[in-house]
Amino acid sequence: MWTATTIADLRRHRLALKGRVAFVPTMGALHAGHISLVEAARGLADHVLVSVFVNPTQFGPNEDFTRYPRPIERDLAMCQAAGVAGVFNPGVEEIYPSTIPPCDVNIPSMATILEGAIRPGHFAGVCRVVLKLFNLVQPNVACFGQKDLQQLRVIQAMVADLNLPLAIQPVPTMREPDGLAMSSRNVYLKPEERRHAVGLSKALAEGRALIETIGESDPARVEAAMRQALKAHHIEPDYAVARHPMTLAPLDSIDVRQTHGAALLVAGKLGSVRLIDNVVLESANA
Numbered sequence: 001m002w003t004a005t006t007i008a009d010l011r012r013h014r015l016a017l018k019g020r021v022a023f024v025p026t027m028g029a030l031h032a033g034h035i036s037l038v039e040a041a042r043g044l045a046d047h048v049l050v051s052v053f054v055n056p057t058q059f060g061p062n063e064d065f066t067r068y069p070r071p072i073e074r075d076l077a078m079c080q081a082a083g084v085a086g087v088f089n090p091g092v093e094e095i096y097p098s099t100i101p102p103c104d105v106n107i108p109s110m111a112t113i114l115e116g117a118i119r120p121g122h123f124a125g126v127c128r129v130v131l132k133l134f135n136l137v138q139p140n141v142a143c144f145g146q147k148d149l150q151q152l153r154v155i156q157a158m159v160a161d162l163n164l165p166l167a168i169q170p171v172p173t174m175r176e177p178d179g180l181a182m183s184s185r186n187v188y189l190k191p192e193e194r195r196h197a198v199g200l201s202k203a204l205a206e207g208r209a210l211i212e213t214i215g216e217s218d219p220a221r222v223e224a225a226m227r228q229a230l231k232a233h234h235i236e237p238d239y240a241v242a243r244h245p246m247t248l249a250p251l252d253s254i255d256v257r258q259t260h261g262a263a264l265l266v267a268g269k270l271g272s273v274r275l276i277d278n279v280v281l282e283s284a285n286a
């Protein structure tokens with residue numbers, strides 16, 4: 001497995017690859033969720049490339065950019081064990097040379113809702129770095145986790161609208177045995193917070209049961225129940241919503257048997273740690 005820290009090295013390695021390339025962009029601090037993306041990628045192409053880059057433009061001024069975990073040696077060992085062909089691990093100046101005036105890439109309809117409302121500029125930062133990485137890596141397919149559903153929808157929209165020549169493969173969320181979605185940020189949780197963190201997936205399960213078992217169709221009732229479940233687990237909710245599964249726009253009513261289905265999305269804080277989770281309820285007609 002090779003590692004490239006410069007764009008020149010990456011391009012040289014990329015040119016030498018014959019066959020299909022699948023790409024897994026990450027911010028490192030890899031866990032089994034990331035490795036499930038690599039495994040999905042291996043099934044889709046001849047070579048898997050991973051990027052490890054903690055992208056400053058997607059962090060707000062009061063977010064955890066500087067303290068974000070960066071265990072690069074461990075990440076490289078995990079990539080090697082998972083059969084990755086090469087890792088791109090550039091520094092910030094390599095991706096954002098201070099001499100180039102920045103480009104603005106954005107999906108306005110998604111930029112100011114949910115995560116975008118709480119993290120202004122976040123998705124512009126995500127789009128800009130992912131578009132750069134796509135141009136550098138030139139993959140045939142790229143894998144993204146459903147764990148970050150809004151990010152997945154933003155990337156799918158960018159690829160479709162800009163006619164980018166690659167496929168986007170969504171990969172299901174990997175969870176801890178108690179249901180907590182795996183996340184690089186879980187390491188910040190104190191033991192008591194870790195116990196409460198199960199409240200995110202519990203809230204989603206309650207929302208899902210209301211819709212699928214009881215037949216609740218009023219989004220407001222589902223949202224109130226999920227918000228209550230978060231609070232019962234000492235999680236301060238940022239949002240707890242039922243939305244259209246593709247556009248993430250509000251729904252007038254939920255009927256997963258008749259319609260496009262629904263996405264339930266929750267976000268909240270446990271102490272200083274902010275966690276998100278979601279579940280997509282497929283339509284029976286999908």
Ligand code: AMP
Binds near residue numbers: 148173175181
């Ligand atoms: P990150 O390193 O957090 O930027 O995540 C890199 C990729 O891994 C993104 O596509 C995430 O959605 C995905 N990912 C993160 N956590 C999980 C998980 N628990 N299960 C599946 N994919 C995940």
